[in-house]
Amino acid sequence: MLIEVFGPGCMKCQTMEKHAKEAVEKSGGDHQVVKISDYAAMASRGILSTPALALDGQIKFQGRVASSDEILALIKG
C-alpha cells in the first residue's frame, strides 16, 4: 500500500510521518511511506489543513496527527 503524508515540515507533520513509519513496521507488511511537502501538490489534492495522510490515494486524516495505532488499523482495513 502507498501511504502519503502531507505537510510542509512542521513538528506535527514530522510526527505524523514517524507514526506512519511505526505503523508500517508494526504491520510487518510491505508498505511505502512517502512525504509530500510541495504546496502545489497538496493544494491540488484538496488538502486544507496539514498534517494529512492518504492511503492508496484516498485522504484519510486531515488537520491532526493520527496515532500509529490509528494508522495501523487503517492499513489492516
Add this chain to the structure above:
Amino acid sequence: MSEIPCCSGESRKQSDHESQPRYWRRGGWLLVALPLWFLVYHFLEPFAQWITASIFKLDLKSHLGASVTFFFFDTPKVLMLLTLVVLVVTYLQTFVSPERTRAILAKRAGAWGNLLASLLGIITPFCSCSAVPLFIGFVKMGVPLGVTFSYLVSAPTVNEVALLMLFGMFGWKIALLYAITGVTISFFAGLVIGKLGMESSLEPWVLEITYNPESVEEAKQSFSDRLDVAVQGVRDIVGKVWPYMLAGIAAGALIHGYIPESLLVKVMGKGVWWNVPLAVLIGLPLYSNAAGMLPIVQALIGKGAALGTVLAFMMAVISLSPPETIILRKVLRPRLIGVFVGVVTIGILVVGFLFNAIL
C-alpha cells in the same frame, strides 16, 4: 526463545491501558480529575504566599517577595487553566473542520461573508503551517479573496485558547473586548482587501493549479474518540507552549515586583498618545504564543497600563508573525503581503486608540 513474550516499554504501556476498566478509559477519569482541578486551583494563591514567606523567608510586600509570589502563583495557575481550556477547546474543535468552514463561506461575497469568516476564525483550529493549503483551498472553491483574508486574520488573532484564558484570568468583560476587537480588525482587513480587488496579486501558480479535491471520509467519532483527540491536544499544545509561558510569567513577575506604578502609568498610561504606535512597533516583529502573552498582560494591567495599549501590544505580537508572513509569501505577491500587513497594523492601531479614548 521465540515464545518469550516481548517486554519492551511499548507493549507494557499497551497492556496497562487495556487493564484499565472500560468506563475509566471512556472518560470516567474526568469525574475525578475535574473536582480535583477546582480544589487545587482554589488553594494556589495561599500556597504561593506560603512558599514565599515560609520557604524563601521573604517579606510578601518587598519587591523580591512580590515577584516570587507572582511567579509561584502564576505558573501553576496558568498551566492549569491552559490544560483545562485546551481540553475543552480541542474537544469542541472536533466538531468544526476547515472543510465545513469553507462550505459555509463559499460564494458568500460582501460584508456578511467577512463577518461570518471573522467569527468562524475564532473557533476553527489553525496552525500557521496550514495557512498556504488552506488559502488555496478557499480561493479555489470560490470563497472571495476578501472573505478568505478575514478568516486568515481572525484565525490566529482571536485565539480560542487565549479567549478562554482571558475569561479565566480577568473575567468576561476583557474576554469579550478581546473577541470583539479581533473580529472587528479581521472584518475590516478582509473588507478592504476585497474592495481593492487584488486577485491579480496572487502568485500565478496558484491560479494555474488544477484542483481535484477528493472527498475525505472522516470516520464517525464517539465521545471517547473525541476525548482522546482532546487529551492528545493538551499534550501537544501544553508541551509546546510552556517555555513561552514560563518566559512570559518571569517577565510578568519582574514587572509586578520591580517596575514602579508611577513610571508605568507615565509611559503606558491612558494619557500618552504615542504608546499605542510604540507598542505595535515593538510587538510586530516579536512572536509569541497567545498563552505566553497573558502573564505579561496581567502584570501590565495590574500596574495601571492602559487597556488599549496593552491589547494593541498583545494583538501585534500574536496576529502578525514573521514565520506566517514568510509562508504566505509563497502564494501572495509582495504587494498583497504589504497590504495585508499594513491593513492589520492600522486596524490594531485604531483599536488601541479607540479603547484608550472610550474606556
